[in-house]
Every structure is written in structure tokens, then in C-alpha cells.
Amino acid sequence: MGAALATCGVRIEHATAIGALFSGIADGDAEELILEVVSTAADDSRGVRPSGFKEAQQLQVNKLSTESGFEALSLRYSEAVRATWPDDYRFQASKRSWRASIAFAPDKAYVLQMATRAEERSEDAVKWDLEDAKSAGSYAHRFNLYSREHAREAGEAVDELPCVKVAAPVACRVVKTSFPALLPVGAYCTLWPYSDPEVRKFVxxxxxxxxELAQAFFHHSAFSSNGKELVCDIQGVEEEDGSLLLIDPCLLRPSKLTVGALLKGAAKEEKEREDLAVCLGPVVNVAADKFDMLHPKCTSLCKAFDPKRCTVKRKVGVCGLDISCGLARH
Ligand SMILES: [Zn+2]
Known part of the structure; x- marks a missing residue:
């Protein structure tokens, strides 16, 4: 940290003492950071908490600080964890996260994420960040609708039923910076409407x-995708009413899988490898084992939509050969 900060000319003693990268105009410092919003695509989902920003809007960052409470956000990028996930940007590209306050909305706080490697600070890359949040938001919306309907049928009050929301990030481009090493001009990053100073891992x-709520959502997302996708790395904060606000969830999708990732699990015979490759269609092939580990038991809500808990295991590949690929165990 100290070394990184030294390279971008920030006063180290100040930064170390309070964990702030800079406190911007609030302290009359000369350092500044201005972002331009280039996409709000993630707002287009009914299960997200929208950013409140508009495309082409310029955002002056007033304060940027590292938070010990954000440690959970980086756990996905540890070597041991990355080895167990598919070889694609969303699971492999490590990012730094800061807590940011924006002049436009001083009463709120945001999470600013920037890829560690320069080549991953691109517009194409951050589109995937928005896409995953948007998709997770869609699953959250479906889950919330189901949850309400289930409560209504059971004669329970639905008005204060806890729900799942996903913070909708905006994609931003750095247009002015005092921190060219960490946040260079032209680099793309994401800004998430997430005020809590802590992120907790749920699944x-x-x-x-x-x-319960996180686990039921995890199972329901697999169920409502017909076993084709899985919302992974469910993290965020439990709010006062019991609702969950999620940040930076990952979507495990069939199109993002690679054979190499599939084979990182147990060693397989050559024939089985070929069958696995043919069965790349459903994400469940790689997720089948993970599903039980991540979701060791069902909630009462799960039992209403998938009583036999067969969402993931029963699914077959595009090849349709659930037996020959050897992963669709019961
Ligand atoms: Zn379940």
C-alpha cells in the first residue's frame, strides 16, 4: 500500500493514518479525481438498486478511502479461489475497491472498483461487470416476486417482506486524475451505489x-434459470428490514466456461474429458458439486419451489447425455 501510494505522489503518512487515498476538495487538497459515466445499463433491471447517475454525467470524487470492511470484495481474487473458478474476466480479473464519496450525492457513499491490470481497465471488460449485476438483478426480481406470492398464498403479510436487491454499478471513464498509477486517465472502472462500509459474504x-434469504435466492436463481446459470459470490449487506443489498455478484454461465476450468476439479479419464467438453452447455456441470457445498440444506422457501432439490442435478448438457457426461448424479 505504502509503496503504491508513494508512486502516485500521495502523502503516505496521511494515507496510512486514516486509510484515505485522498480526501479531495473537502480538505482543500489539490488532488482530484473526475469520472465520466459511460454506461448505466445495469439500471435496466427491476431487481437492482439504481445508481441515480446518468450517462455522460461527470462525477467529482470528493473522497476515496480503503476500507478494511471491503476485504470480502477481494477474496474472489486470491490464487486459491481463482483456481476453482472459470478462466474468464469476471472470475479472474482482480480489482481494487475503494469507498468513494461523490460531490453530486454527498450524503451517500459508493464503491469504486478498478481492475488491477491495465489491460483489464477497458470498456469491454466493465460491460461484463454491469451485465452480471443486471442479470443478478433480474434473478433477484424473479425471486422477490416468488417470495411475495408464496407469502401471500400462505396468508402472511407481504408489505414488509425482506427482499434481495443488487446494487447497479455504472461504468465510468477517468477523465482527470491525480493518481495516474492506480486510476489513470482513460481507464474504465465501476461505481456501485453501496453506502455500507462493510461487505459480508453470504454464499x-x-x-x-x-x-436463509441469501440461500433461498441462490437456489432460486439456479431454479429460475432452468439450471443454466448460477449467481455466485453472493455478498453485500443485510439491511435493517432483513433485506439484502448485493454487490458484485458473479454469474456462472455456460458460455463463459472453458474446458480447462471444468477439468480443474477431479482428474478425469480421457473419454470422460471428451464427454465433458461436449456437455459444456449447462453451467450445472461445473456447478453440480459446488451447489451442494454452497447450499448444504434448503430453506423452507426452497422446499416450495424445488422440493426435491433437483434443479441442478437433473439438468443435462446440450448433448442431452446426462449419464455419459457423468456429472448429473442423483
Ligand atoms: Zn434450496
């Missing part, structure tokens, strides 16, 4: 406490 690697 990540099977070691998390069992949070």
Missing part, C-alpha cells in the same frame, strides 16, 4: 453462516 465457498 461464497461454503464456509459462511447460513443466511
Amino acid at each position: 461464497f465457498n461454503g464456509c459462511q453462516d447460513f443466511v
Whole structure:
């Protein structure tokens, strides 16, 4: 941290003491950071909490700080974790995260994420960040609708039913910066409407406490995608009413899988490898084992939509050969 900051000319003693990269105009410092919003595509989903920003809007960052509470955001990028996920940008490109305040909305806080590697700070890359948030938001919307309907049928009050929302990031381009090493001009990043200073993992690697709402959402997302997609790395904050606000979830999609990723699990015979490659269609092939680990038991809500818990396991590949690919175990 100290070395990185030294290279971009920030006063180290100041930054180390309070964890702030800079405190901008609030302290009368000369340092500044201005972002231009280039896409709000993630707002186009009914299960997201929108950013409130508009495309082409310029945002002056007033304050930027590292937060120990954001450690969870970077766990996905540890070597051990990356080795277990597909070889694609969303699972592999490590990012730095800061808490940011924006002059336009001083009463709120945001999370600014920038890829660590320069080649991943591109417009094409951040589109995937928005796409995953938007898709997760769509699954959240479906889940919330189902949850309300289920409660209504059970004669329960639905007005204050906790729900799942996904923070909708905007894609931004740096247009002015005092931190060319970390946040260079022209680089693309994401800005998430997320005010809480902590991010908690809900469904990540099977070691998390069992949070009913998060677990039911995890199962329902697999169910409502017909077993084709899985919302992974479910993290965020539990709000006062019990609702969850998620940040930076990852979508495990068939199109993003690679054979190499599939084979990182157990060693397979050559014939089985060929069958696996043919069965790349449904994400469930790689997710089948993960599903049980991440979702060790069902919630009462799960039992209403998938009582036999067969969403993932029953699905077959595009080849239709659930037996020959050897992964569709019961
Ligand atoms: Zn379940």
C-alpha cells in the first residue's frame, strides 16, 4: 500500500493514518479525481438498486478511502479461489475497491472498483461487470416476486417482506486524475451505489453462516434459470428490514466456461474429458458439486419451489447425455 501510494505522489503518512487515498476538495487538497459515466445499463433491471447517475454525467470524487470492511470484495481474487473458478474476466480479473464519496450525492457513499491490470481497465471488460449485476438483478426480481406470492398464498403479510436487491454499478471513464498509477486517465472502472462500509459474504465457498434469504435466492436463481446459470459470490449487506443489498455478484454461465476450468476439479479419464467438453452447455456441470457445498440444506422457501432439490442435478448438457457426461448424479 505504502509503496503504491508513494508512486502516485500521495502523502503516505496521511494515507496510512486514516486509510484515505485522498480526501479531495473537502480538505482543500489539490488532488482530484473526475469520472465520466459511460454506461448505466445495469439500471435496466427491476431487481437492482439504481445508481441515480446518468450517462455522460461527470462525477467529482470528493473522497476515496480503503476500507478494511471491503476485504470480502477481494477474496474472489486470491490464487486459491481463482483456481476453482472459470478462466474468464469476471472470475479472474482482480480489482481494487475503494469507498468513494461523490460531490453530486454527498450524503451517500459508493464503491469504486478498478481492475488491477491495465489491460483489464477497458470498456469491454466493465460491460461484463454491469451485465452480471443486471442479470443478478433480474434473478433477484424473479425471486422477490416468488417470495411475495408464496407469502401471500400462505396468508402472511407481504408489505414488509425482506427482499434481495443488487446494487447497479455504472461504468465510468477517468477523465482527470491525480493518481495516474492506480486510476489513470482513460481507464474504465465501476461505481456501485453501496453506502455500507462493510461487505459480508453470504454464499461464497461454503464456509459462511447460513443466511436463509441469501440461500433461498441462490437456489432460486439456479431454479429460475432452468439450471443454466448460477449467481455466485453472493455478498453485500443485510439491511435493517432483513433485506439484502448485493454487490458484485458473479454469474456462472455456460458460455463463459472453458474446458480447462471444468477439468480443474477431479482428474478425469480421457473419454470422460471428451464427454465433458461436449456437455459444456449447462453451467450445472461445473456447478453440480459446488451447489451442494454452497447450499448444504434448503430453506423452507426452497422446499416450495424445488422440493426435491433437483434443479441442478437433473439438468443435462446440450448433448442431452446426462449419464455419459457423468456429472448429473442423483
Ligand atoms: Zn434450496
